[in-house]
Amino acid sequence: AGRRLALLGDLAPRLADWYQWLSSTQAGSRPHTYRWRGRDKSDGRLNAMTLASGLDDYPRATVPGEGERHLDLLCWLAFFSRFLAQLSERTGDGGEAARYREEHRAQLASLEQHHWSPGLRAYCDWGRHANxxxxxxxxxxxxxxxxxxxxxxxxxxxxxxxxxxxxxxxxxxxxxxxxxxxxxxxxxxxxGLKDQHVEHLGYVSLFPLLLRLLPPDSPSLPHVLDLLRDPDRLWSPHGLRSLSKADAMWYGRENAPGDAPYWRGPIWVNLNYLCLAALRHYAQAAGPQKERSAALYAELREALVGTMVSEWERTGYFWEQYDPDTGRGQRTHPFNGWSSLGLLALAEVY
Structure with a gap:
């Protein structure tokens, strides 16, 4: 235990530096809002890429600019500040723990203030956009x-x-x-180009759930679960789509000639794994969505793992992504990076 605590003490300042670097270099135009850097309106794409996010062609604001607020980035930083508060407690630094807890509270307030769309009943990006x-x-x-x-x-x-x-x-x-x-x-x-919520629902909309930032009694949680389970939007027999099937503008659309849709419909194991972990969390927490979360967890796990096993038996490979209509593996194979998370889902290790 002493050796582990010493290791945590060595890691803490390095992780704090990482958090400070990320939160400062990707800061948004308002306090506790954040913007992925690197979007370029002249990159030749229909919607400028957001490579820094890892969700390359996921549709963001129509016009890249300093006023953008990226939901997934805020969620990552809120997840990070919560972890640093817990780490500081473990290492006996009460002052730092209190500071990170306050930072985390401010980020959660920003999540509700800047990213919740009451009309859409969903969490969204914000920016200069045409829906x-x-x-x-x-x-x-x-x-x-x-x-x-x-x-x-x-x-x-x-x-x-x-x-x-x-x-x-x-x-x-x-x-x-x-x-x-x-x-x-x-x-x-x-x-209708104006400053507004970016109403393209998909993995980004789920990040408050994926990173377990919503309290079990959150009034928005049932709406997020509705989005997740809707077969006309994210749910498929093989796992969660990366973008809503109802998105007439971007679902399945190439971002440039020959640039096949990447995060515009296909199923990704890493984000489905995060969703499974989150659903299991809410299934074990006391709250009004406890039973529903448990049922969704079982259903999604069966769909995802079943698809991966079926494709393994058919092809002998794990794949980079999976087709939401057929379940067939797509793109790079063998892909034993994050698609190997399917094995952890099978073993229920989260």
Whole structure:
């Protein structure tokens, strides 16, 4: 016990530095809000990638900007501050424990204030966003600098009257598609663009549940469970979809030509594992959702593990992700990284 306590004492300042670095470098525009850095509106995607989150093409705010508030990042930091409070208690640093507990309380308040959508009854990102719009095909052209030093691809509605960006104002030529026509690329024409909740429900919406940030008697918990179990949204016979099936804008849509949907529908074992762990937690906690959580836990575990075992028997592999309609493995295989969490789910080790 003494050796373990000494190890925790050595780890504590390093983990504290990590927390301080993450919370400060990814801070949002308001206290206790956070924004993943690295989104770039000129990255050539329909919706700018959020690579720092690990949920690469999961749909975020239409317009990347400093006013974005990312729900999953807030939840990770609230999870982290709670852990650091517990760690500080174990190592006898009562002052630090109190500070982290206060930080955690402020983050939970921010979760409810900034990320809960009463109309949608769900937790969401926030940003400059359009929850509706249409996709149009634009012609891809090359635009260059005035001195001819560099060129970029740009999309225009009329190649006869191209409107090149200020950084590369000189029109060069339209690109061909290799079949005798002009190369085109889809682009979103947003409708109702404003600062608002990002109403694209999926794994991000579940993070307050996944990281067990909601009290067992939380009034929002039953709504999160409704979202989870709805077969028209996240539930499938093989596990939880990464994005709601009802999302007409982004479910199953490529983010760029040849860029197959990644976090826009397919089932991921790591997030399903977190959900199983959370459901088991709420099934063991005294609260109005105790029995429902237990039933959902059993049902989801059977669906996920059954799918993985079936595909293992069919192909001999664990897969990076699974198709929500067929249960077939997709993308990288063998994938014995986080898909191996299926074995822990089978053994009920969380």
């Amino acid at each position: 509706a719009g249409r996709f149009v095909q634009l012609v891809v052209v090359k635009c260059g600098t005035a001195d001819g030093g560099s060129a970029v691809e740009h999309t225009v509605s009329d190649p006869e009257r191209p409107d090149c960006p200020r950084s590369h104002p000189r029109f060069l030529f339209p690109l061909g598609d290799g079949k005798g026509g002009l190369l085109t690329r889809a682009k979103l024409q947003p409708r």
